[in-house]
């Protein structure tokens with residue numbers, strides 16, 4: 022009897038393996054036919070050891086050193102603008118080819134999705150929202166949320182002014198004193214975003230202790246919303262580093278931080294659904310994102326998740342842009358001087374608290390400011406790494422063969438990572454000085470089409486790209502460019518470190 026069971030198990034296992042092998046060979050055969058019929062050739066090969074462990078170890082070491090982006094970008098001159106390699110159990114295709122990125126994000130949009138990790142890794146904090154969903158869920162979110170990003174709704178300069186003023190109040194008084202702007206910018210974007218989303222700011226700029234970068238510290242005291250949101254994000258970064266194994270990191274501190282964030286948002290969701298519970302009424306005519314979406318949908322989880330998705334999408338990206346703009350201005354005094362002169366000549370004393378506030382469109386038309394922002398986003402795009410996964414067999418137009426000009430076959434399930442940080446630094450697209458900060462290059466017509474992608478492109482292009490970040494920076498630039506605050510800039514490695522963190526979180 023025992024022998025019969027053993028024989029049966031052996032036979033079943035052999036049959037299972039045979040079926041698997043046949044399916045594998047069949048798919049490989051179909052893939053070959055598909056690739057041939059589209060004239061595909063293989064791209065450059067990133068060497069790797071068993072299961073891609075060596076590449077993963079190199080990536081992890083680079084992340085620890087704080088130069089993961091330069092590490093990734095250094096592969097392109099060696100293996101080509103599109104390459105394929107093994108990284109921790111899976112294969113990845115890396116590309117900095119505009120034509121390929123256009124295919125992924127626009128022309129072959131339906132052939133790709135965000136991949137399994139984005140939703141599942143972010144779920145404990147973000148749930149189901151526009152930033153984490155694919156397919157019908159994303160389409161529904163996008164259609165519902167898009168009207169909330171019209172110009173009138175997001176260009177409330179007055180609300181921003183209050184937070185900028187508070188930021189200014191935190192700068193040291195004396196001449197020659199230094200201040201670290203980065204934590205202040207993270208607080209500024211949190212305060213202004215919560216005001217836009219919830220109708221009330223969490224006012225982190227008024228708190229005596231700033232904890233902006235989200236170091237997951239110990240301690241028994243309850244975290245504030247700002248701390249909890251930062252702690253959650255810091256854990257999301259750590260989880261992303263483990264790729265498919267993200268779920269291994271799920272400590273109590275992460276769960277507590279998520280619960281604190283959810284509790285606060287739920288309070289506002291409750292008030293949006295039951296306005297009679299509100300202690301203070303929003304001023305007449307004031308736009309509140311949560312109230313606006315609650316007018317359409319009454320599901321509290323939907324409301325919480327979408328609000329948090331927007332907060333995550335818009336907060337660090339904007340703080341990063343602000344931080345890098347000033348970081349670069351501090352190192353390029355001639356650019357700083359030129360920008361200051363242009364702003365002052367356009368608006369005179371209008372920026373100096375004398376009642377006349379420049380209009381939004383006037384601010385948008387300060388050409389040199391636009392060049393400075395473009396150049397900052399070119400060198401330090403807030404989302405430097407990104408990727409998609411093929412949902413069916415498809416093709417990228419470039420990267421195959423010795424010359425890299427043939428199409429590349431992308432099988433169903435294949436991950437493709439595109440790297441704006443590398444794309445934006447290509448010397449053949451931006452010139453030999455592509456690594457230098459030179460806003461004037463924008464006068465020369467660089468960055469056309471799919472060569473410049475700080476906000477993505479195609480149907481998933483950033484919803485908030487037009488206004489809030491621009492307004493925040495403009496108000497801040499206006500204020501910080503006044504002579505009395507020339508002092509407030511300090512170069513700081515921590516800025517670069519948190520940029521790397523952001524890079525990794527977005528890689529998923």
Ligand code: HEM
Pocket residue numbers: 151152163330331334335336338339342402403404407474475476477480481482483484485486489490
């Ligand atoms: C400098 C500031 C910003 C940059 C560089 C930026 C960049 C991006 C990028 C690259 C994406 C695509 C992510 C992906 O699909 O993988 C994105 C998506 C998104 N962004 Fe922004 N963003 C910024 C500010 C904002 C702000 C302020 C908001 C809202 C208030 C916002 C809302 C969104 C939303 C909702 C999405 C998801 C769109 C979708 O999937 O349909 N962003 N952003």
